[in-house]
Amino acid sequence: MSYKILVSFETRNWLRQAGLIVAAIEEFGPAARILGSSWFVVSDSPAEHVASSLQQVMGPEDGLLVVDLEAQVAAMSNVDDRSEQFLRRNWRP
Numbered sequence: 724m725s726y727k728i729l730v731s732f733e734t735r736n737w738l739r740q741a742g743l744i745v746a747a748i749e750e751f752g753p754a755a756r757i758l759g760s761s762w763f764v765v766s767d768s769p770a771e772h773v774a775s776s777l778q779q780v781m782g783p784e785d786g787l788l789v790v791d792l793e794a795q796v797a798a799m800s801n802v803d804d805r806s807e808q809f810l811r812r813n814w815r816p
Contacts, residue, residue, distance in 0.1 A: 725752070725766065726766050726769055727764075727765060727791070728763070728792065729762070729763055729764075729789070729790045730787075731787075731789075732744055732777070732788075733786040734782060740782055740785065741760070743780045744777060744781060745762075747777055748777065752764055752766040753765045769794075770796050771789075771798050785801060786799075786800065787800045
């Protein structure tokens with residue numbers, strides 16, 4: 724099964740971390756950079772696994788949002804509380 728995944732990240736140390744994060748994203752399957760640090764990936768791994776793996780190469784202050792576009796499942800880390808609550812309230816009908 725393939726998953727259509729949107730990955731968006733923010734790193735505090737762009738020069739050091741971005742290359743590692745991008746390389747890790749590309750390991751999950753065919754990937755295209757959509758905007759700056761947002762990627763569309765076709766992967767055999769679900770969003771939760773992608774997020775968990777990416778967190779291993781990210782810094783503790785880096786932000787991450789991984790969304791399975793078909794299943795409407797998301798995993799996130801270091802997203803501020805207000806934004807996370809907004810997503811949870813408004814994402815699905």
